Amino acid sequence: MTVRKLKSVKESFTTMTELVLPNDTNTLNNLMGGRLMHWLDIVSAITAQKHSNRIVVTASVDNISFKQGIKLGNVITMEAQVTRAFNTSMEVHVNVWAEDIPSGTKMKSNEAFLTFVALDQNGTPVDVPEAIPENDEEKSLYEGALRRRQLRLVLAGRMKPHEAKELKSIFNLDQNVTE
Numbered sequence: 001m002t003v004r005k006l007k008s009v010k011e012s013f014t015t016m017t018e019l020v021l022p023n024d025t026n027t028l029n030n031l032m033g034g035r036l037m038h039w040l041d042i043v044s045a046i047t048a049q050k051h052s053n054r055i056v057v058t059a060s061v062d063n064i065s066f067k068q069g070i071k072l073g074n075v076i077t078m079e080a081q082v083t084r085a086f087n088t089s090m091e092v093h094v095n096v097w098a099e100d101i102p103s104g105t106k107m108k109s110n111e112a113f114l115t116f117v118a119l120d121q122n123g124t125p126v127d128v129p130e131a132i133p134e135n136d137e138e139k140s141l142y143e144g145a146l147r148r149r150q151l152r153l154v155l156a157g158r159m160k161p162h163e164a165k166e167l168k169s170i171f172n173l174d175q176n177v178t179e
């Protein structure tokens with residue numbers, strides 16, 4: 001039996017900073033959503049690579065909402081951490097902050113969850129170390145990760161709704177329904 005490696009969430013925590021330039025914006029001078037998604041994919045992939053010490057691919061991206069526009073000239077800071085590792089996949093959470101340096105204002109603009117799968121040299125999914133949460137925030141993200149995984153696997157048609165036990169428990173659904 002192989003003993004699974006343990007790694008703290010902190011070990012792969014990654015910060016990425018970008019400056020919103022004219023080529024990143026739409027005609028309203030706001031950061032384009034697609035550009036932000038590109039950066040989110042990169043910072044999360046680096047985090048997942050650091051956790052697994054493997055090449056990773058993006059398996060899925062959960063919904064991302066844009067509450068307020070991010071302006072040309074803002075400095076974007078993305079902070080990514082692995083919330084939980086499953087077998088070959090890892091969920092990564094990213095917080096996004098937009099800062100206007102001249103006015104000294106900084107707001108949290110977005111957050112997102114992405115899932116990555118670690119691959120070996122042949123492109124086959126390979127087991128990753130367990131992610132060990134330490135502080136309260138890490139523990140809370142770890143706790144919710146199983147439900148989010150079940151939701152995305154049900155939506156992707158990879159899990160039957162009746163198999164999503166932890167997800168069903170928060171909706172208090174009838175446990176007798178099997179389909």
Ligand SMILES: CC(C)(COP(=O)(O)OP(=O)(O)OC[C@H]1O[C@@H](n2cnc3c(N)ncnc32)[C@H](O)[C@@H]1OP(=O)(O)O)[C@@H](O)C(=O)NCCC(=O)NCCS
Pocket residue numbers: 056057058059060086087088089090115117125152153156158
């Ligand atoms: C992601 C991928 C490797 C999964 O391959 P697969 O043959 O389905 O492999 P498996 O069935 O063994 O699943 C592997 C893991 O992926 C997870 N997975 C697969 N599809 C998923 C999805 N839509 N959402 C979340 N996780 C998913 C599985 O739950 C499993 O996780 P686990 O091992 O932790 O339980 C494969 O679908 C792929 O290569 N997709 C393209 C990735 C890509 O090109 N991304 C963009 C560029 S990086």
